[in-house]
Amino acid sequence: MISAYSGTAVRATEKPLLDAGQGHALMQKAAYGLYAGTVRELQSRRGSLYGARVTVLAGAGNNGGDALYAAARLAGRGAGISAVLTSDSAHPGALAEFRRRGGRTLSLSNDIDACLRLCTTADVVLDGILGTGGKGGLRGPAALLAQTLAAAEHRPLVIACDLPSGVDADTGETPGDHVTADLTVTFGAVKTGLMAGPGALAAGRIECVDIGLGNIPAPALRRLEPTDLAALLPVPRSTDHKYTRGVLGIAAGSVTYPGAAVLATGAALSTGLGMVRYLGPEPVGRLINSVHPEAVCGTGSVPDTQVQAWVAGPGAGTDEHQRQRALDAMASGLPAVVDADAIAYAQPGLGPQVVLTPHAGELTALLSRLGEDVSRSRIEADPLRFARRAAALTGATVLLKGWATLAAAPTGETFSQAEATPWLATAGSGDTLAGILGALLATDRWNHDAGQAPVPGHYAALAAAAASLHGRSGTLAAQAGPVEPSRLPAAIRTVIRTLQDARNAGVAIPVV
Ligand SMILES: NC(=O)C1=CN([C@@H]2O[C@H](COP(=O)(O)OP(=O)(O)OC[C@H]3O[C@@H](n4cnc5c(N)ncnc54)[C@H](O)[C@@H]3O)[C@@H](O)[C@H]2O)[C@@H](O)CC1
Ligand SMILES: Nc1ncnc2c1ncn2[C@@H]1O[C@H](COP(=O)(O)OP(=O)(O)O)[C@@H](O)[C@H]1O
Ligand SMILES: [K+]
Numbered sequence: 001m002i003s004a005y006s007g008t009a010v011r012a013t014e015k016p017l018l019d020a021g022q023g024h025a026l027m028q029k030a031a032y033g034l035y036a037g038t039v040r041e042l043q044s045r046r047g048s049l050y051g052a053r054v055t056v057l058a059g060a061g062n063n064g065g066d067a068l069y070a071a072a073r074l075a076g077r078g079a080g081i082s083a084v085l086t087s088d089s090a091h092p093g094a095l096a097e098f099r100r101r102g103g104r105t106l107s108l109s110n111d112i113d114a115c116l117r118l119c120t121t122a123d124v125v126l127d128g129i130l131g132t133g134g135k136g137g138l139r140g141p142a143a144l145l146a147q148t149l150a151a152a153e154h155r156p157l158v159i160a161c162d163l164p165s166g167v168d169a170d171t172g173e174t175p176g177d178h179v180t181a182d183l184t185v186t187f188g189a190v191k192t193g194l195m196a197g198p199g200a201l202a203a204g205r206i207e208c209v210d211i212g213l214g215n216i217p218a219p220a221l222r223r224l225e226p227t228d229l230a231a232l233l234p235v236p237r238s239t240d241h242k243y244t245r246g247v248l249g250i251a252a253g254s255v256t257y258p259g260a261a262v263l264a265t266g267a268a269l270s271t272g273l274g275m276v277r278y279l280g281p282e283p284v285g286r287l288i289n290s291v292h293p294e295a296v297c298g299t300g301s302v303p304d305t306q307v308q309a310w311v312a313g314p315g316a317g318t319d320e321h322q323r324q325r326a327l328d329a330m331a332s333g334l335p336a337v338v339d340a341d342a343i344a345y346a347q348p349g350l351g352p353q354v355v356l357t358p359h360a361g362e363l364t365a366l367l368s369r370l371g372e373d374v375s376r377s378r379i380e381a382d383p384l385r386f387a388r389r390a391a392a393l394t395g396a397t398v399l400l401k402g403w404a405t406l407a408a409a410p411t412g413e414t415f416s417q418a419e420a421t422p423w424l425a426t427a428g429s430g431d432t433l434a435g436i437l438g439a440l441l442a443t444d445r446w447n448h449d450a451g452q453a454p455v456p457g458h459y460a461a462l463a464a465a466a467a468s469l470h471g472r473s474g475t476l477a478a479q480a481g482p483v484e485p486s487r488l489p490a491a492i493r494t495v496i497r498t499l500q501d502a503r504n505a506g507v508a509i510p511v512v
Contacts, residue, residue: 001228002208003219004190004416007132007169013216014188024093026211027062030187031069031094033209034161037185038074038124041157046123050078055122055156056098057145057179058083058090059129059165065091066187067128067161068098075101082122084108084115086129086142108141115141116148122156125149127179129165132191137176138166146177160184163191164202170220172199173382180204188213192220195416196384200404221384222415224464229472230499232465234272234443245274246442249307251325252314252339252431253284260315260340260431262288263485265295267435268311270489271469272496273443277307279325302328309335309441313342314431330354335441335459338396339434344369350396352410352459355441357399357434363390370394388414397459399437401430405467413457415464419471423478428485429470436492437466469495 017026042049056071058064068091071081081103083090088109099105108115119125129142138146146166149158158181163169166178172193184194184203188211193199195206224232236245248268253261261284265276269292278288278297285297302310302325310329316322318341326342335353338346343362346354348370358366363386364376370393379386380402387400387408400406404418440462446454473491477483 002223004192004195004221005216006192006220009216010189011132013213027065029211030066034070034185035073037207038159041183052079052123054079054081054124055118056083056126057129058085060087060089061133063131063161064128065094067126068094072097072101082118112141119149120152124157126159127165128161131162132169143177146179158182162186167193167199167202169193171382172197174198178202187211189216195221224468229465229468230503242274247275247307248273248438248442249277249305249310251279251312251322253280254317254319255281256317257315258284258287262291263428263431264311264314264435265292266489267432268439270492271436271439273439311337311434311438313339314434316341337434337437346394350394352397354396355463356396359401399463407460407463409457409460411456413460415460417464417467419468421475421478423483424474432485432488433470436470440466
């Protein structure tokens with residue numbers, strides 16, 4: 001599990017150590033981590049550091065100090081080092097060490113063109129303009145640096161020091177221009193802004209360096225890693241039969257949109273469960289059975305159907321019976337995925353076992369209906385805030401889909417999963433995610449162990465697991481070309497088998 005903390009929380013944890021005079025030691029650890037991360041990245045990309053042209057973008061603060069010290073170490077391994085000083089001042093000790101190791105410096109305010117050239121002709125750019133002390137986006141010539149890097153024909157490898165400059169460490173917002181990195185080497189703890197919103201896109205791959213900060217109070221955001229995912233996936237026990245494994249009710253599809261029900265059913269079956277009971281129009285049931293003969297299809301009502309969890313909404317359109325089933329599923333007290341058209345029926349007072357699965361557009365509609373002044377662009381700029389707001393207002397768990405998918409519990413626990421590929425942005429993809437999540441809810445052992453209440457955030461963790469499995473499956477499927485959601489089930493089964501084989505063999509779980 002990766003835990004992320006707000007920049008504010010990390011700074012508060014650092015404060016007593018800085019007050020006790022440990023600032024220099026912390027900076028040396030951070031700089032060493034950045035140096036080592038850069039060495040690994042360069043060795044894997046070009047085999048050697050020798051002769052590599054490294055350009056540091058150094059701001060006035062400690063972030064620039066970290067980057068200058070790291071580059072000074074790289075000079076000791078044969079790299080050629082230059083620095084663009086983006087402010088009138090730079091960390092004195094780090095600048096002196098950088099120059100002592102032969103580094104040359106240019107001032108951004110004196111010669112912008114030469115500074116821009118230093119960026120575009122470098123092999124590696126170390127971004128130390130702003131760290132956790134940054135407020136607002138990059139401004140003036142520093143903004144131009146970021147724009148030039150983004151547009152460069154031969155883009156150098158960009159490694160962010162602690163976080164990409166211009167990204168808000170607490171929220172992931174990018175209020176203005178910002179650096180986009182291939183790798184972010186972050187210090188002490190992963191910052192929330194690296195796993196949410198535009199900051200998650202800007203961060204690239206994340207490596208966290210332990211600089212001995214000790215414990216930071218409760219994480220703001222968590223991310224399931226392969227081992228966590230493997231532990232949440234259902235495995236049948238020897239004593240199980242189909243009813244104890246878990247039965248999922250799917251009230252999806254309509255005569256107008258029958259395909260969504262087929263997709264949700266296929267994804268649920270591939271995730272593994274005891275049975276799918278489908279409720280919906282007869283022609284849709286027949287279509288499902290032509291593809292999935294094992295699904296038990298009917299036209300009945302939710303209260304008359306015995307299941308452990310529900311999926312409602314995908315492809316339901318304006319079908320009045322499906323609307324009623326969605327309302328009944330939400331009122332049943334059972335875990336329920338409320339997706340697509342059914343999100344429009346969500347009201348305050350739901351429980352965490354109800355998982356609403358909007359994309360940014362659907363969340364805009366939901367929040368507006370609940371009286372919030374919001375737009376799609378504001379949600380995309382700060383998805384963490386709005387996913388949490390929707391969870392707090394409805395009492396439900398909210399899975400906000402996007403390139404980083406967030407799962408927020410009404411009690412505040414939040415997960416971020418970013419395994420998905422843009423190839424998953426295709427019609428029907430969300431229906432498969434709903435099916436996967438439905439299967440995880442139906443097979444969830446909390447459901448079957450009567451008398452025990454799940455821990456807070458449990459359904460957010462399951463929603464995150466579904467997003468992770470969906471994202472990994474999509475990424476695997478995309479290796480063979482554009483993703484067709486109807487073919488996702490084969491990839492889902494492969495990802496599950498790979499995760500479980502590795503877990504059973506006790507070997508490191510590969511990142512699928
Ligand atoms: N020496 C230390 O004690 C440690 C330093 N660390 C590093 O230090 C960083 C935090 O250092 P600082 O607190 O010095 O802050 P920063 O290095 O993030 O920079 C703050 C400076 O930038 C200016 N500034 C803020 N927003 C700006 C904007 N939008 N445009 C232009 N200038 C802006 C501020 O006025 C201030 O001078 C961390 O991100 C990390 O890299 C950590 O590694 C751990 C320990
Ligand atoms: N740019 C992107 N990068 C990665 N994943 C994405 C991107 N855009 C969308 N996705 C994922 O694709 C899926 C799309 O779901 P959704 O919008 O509900 O599709 P539909 O309603 O057409 O079935 C979600 O899981 C989402 O996280
Ligand atoms: K930075």
